[in-house]
Amino acid sequence: MKPIKESMIADISRNGYLGVERKIPQEERKEARKRYANLAISIWLHAVASDNYQKVLERKKVLDFIKLLFQEGSLFPEPEYSDSDQKKILMELVAITDLISLDAIAEYLSDKKEIALAFFHDACLIVFLDGRVVSTENDFLESIAGKFALSKMDKEKILEQFRKNL
Numbered sequence: 125m126k127p128i129k130e131s132m133i134a135d136i137s138r139n140g141y142l143g144v145e146r147k148i149p150q151e152e153r154k155e156a157r158k159r160y161a162n163l164a165i166s167i168w169l170h171a172v173a174s175d176n177y178q179k180v181l182e183r184k185k186v187l188d189f190i191k192l193l194f195q196e197g198s199l200f201p202e203p204e205y206s207d208s209d210q211k212k213i214l215m216e217l218v219a220i221t222d223l224i225s226l227d228a229i230a231e232y233l234s235d236k237k238e239i240a241l242a243f244f245h246d247a248c249l250i251v252f253l254d255g256r257v258v259s260t261e262n263d264f265l266e267s268i269a270g271k272f273a274l275s276k277m278d279k280e281k282i283l284e285q286f287r288k289n290l
Contacts, residue, residue, distance in 0.1 A: 129249070131164075131189045131249070132241070132242035132245045132246055133167070133242045133243060134189055134193050134198045135192075135197060135242075136160075136197065137197040137198075139238055139239055140237075140238030140239050141160065143238075145157075157200065158213065158216070161193055161199055161200075161217055162220060162224060163224055164193070164246070165217060165220050166224035166225075166229060167243050167246060168186045168189055168247075169220075170268075171246070171247040171250035171251050171264070172186060172250055174260055174261045174263075174264035175251075175260050179254060181253055181254055182253055182254065185249075185250060185253055186250070187218075190214070190218060194213075194214065200213055226267070226271055227271065229272075230271035240272040240273070240274060243268075244269060244272055244278075245282050247265060247268055248282055249286070251264065251265060251286075252286040252290065256290075265283070
């Protein structure tokens with residue numbers, strides 16, 4: 125079985141974000157994208173910290189995911205964002221030190237099921253990245269599945285995708 129390596133959060137063309145964005149006034153969309161990126165980075169870093177030991181492998185994956193936010197089909201692609209705009213946003217994103225709480229992330233996701241599934245998927249991807257899941261990581265995944273109001277079936281379906289690759 126081929127390991128799952130790609131972020132669903134970053135792929136806004138497939139995760140439901142564009143449908144949400146259509147409801148946001150045009151003049152607020154760039155700020156909304158930055159907020160979404162901050163939420164994404166926060167869930168990624170919460171997942172990294174869930175085993176109380178931040179590994180280089182996991183941190184590198186977060187950096188790879190941040191880079192994906194600048195690809196076509198994601199939040200900050202060219203030509204919509206100039207090279208200088210992309211660099212400025214990238215610097216802002218990698219400088220994030222205050223993570224958004226899991227409760228605040230859950231509040232944002234409360235009416236966005238597809239995006240909630242993407243956030244859970246990415247958290248699983250990071251947790252399963254090192255090939256093992258310790259009890260604190262399992263507790264973290266159970267906790268966010270509850271906070272994100274995922275059905276048991278949706279949660280288990282995503283978890284099973286990752287368990288197959290252990």
